[in-house]
Amino acid sequence: MDSDAEGTPSEFFDYFKVLCIQGFLTCRKHAERIILLVEMLQDSGFPCFKGGPRTIQNLRKRFHLSLTEEQCVSLVLSLISSSMDAWRTRQYDYYQRVLNGIL
Template structure:
């Protein structure tokens, strides 16, 4: 997906990292330098009660560096939101979300995706994580009040989805090749691939696309906006964060 965004000239930002497999159960995972999890940031600075407070303290509100960090945040949020929706990445608590020095969000730990979830219960039913504190960095709130950066986020999500949709078969093939690997994320069997394909909404043929491309694009825009609306400070997402806070002390 990072390659797809780059090929299309889109500013959606992802941080791929290398994994060197050493056995069926072990691997060496590349370190991502100059980052800290959202949980560790809050633990390190007790006076900071929200991610917005951290941005204000680190980048100085209304300064050029603050605006650059916000833009970096939005571009990475959009990239990972589309990735998390299409691949159904779960276990998105604040210990699995990193922040780099430039303000980018980076997701790690992809042990739950496609068809498996923590505790075998799909508690994180929202398309992707879009909690109040993430929205506040975009000058929005839990209600999704319009702002320059939140509107930019919406535009990027739409562009990212339309672009990934053009390369759906390329993505689906990579996933399908691993269907018989025995990985836990394929516990759903062939339905895992079927559901992945459904999330791309590929109901129209190429012939139809050339005739009604504008209408199709409008349908995709409506779809992505509905995904964002469904994710806005979703109750089940907040409850999963609360569960992690109580059980594992992850803030």
């Protein structure tokens, strides 16, 4: 069992990691469909789709299609680990606490 951000062993945190891995692998399995949908929306007028071919290239990179499934699991775990005490994570937690009373 791994520890949560406070260093406390947590089954829920382990489950969270499993769900993140499953979610990423599922999205990756449907990457070509997702990319096609984004390509279709490039002329929609939404600013997030206006990057042209660069938008599609960046999206494709985020799926890490050249990695094996095992490598993807390691990648997701690494992303979770690196975000646990990152400045942005702490700032977002602070924002949630102050504005919404969460945490």
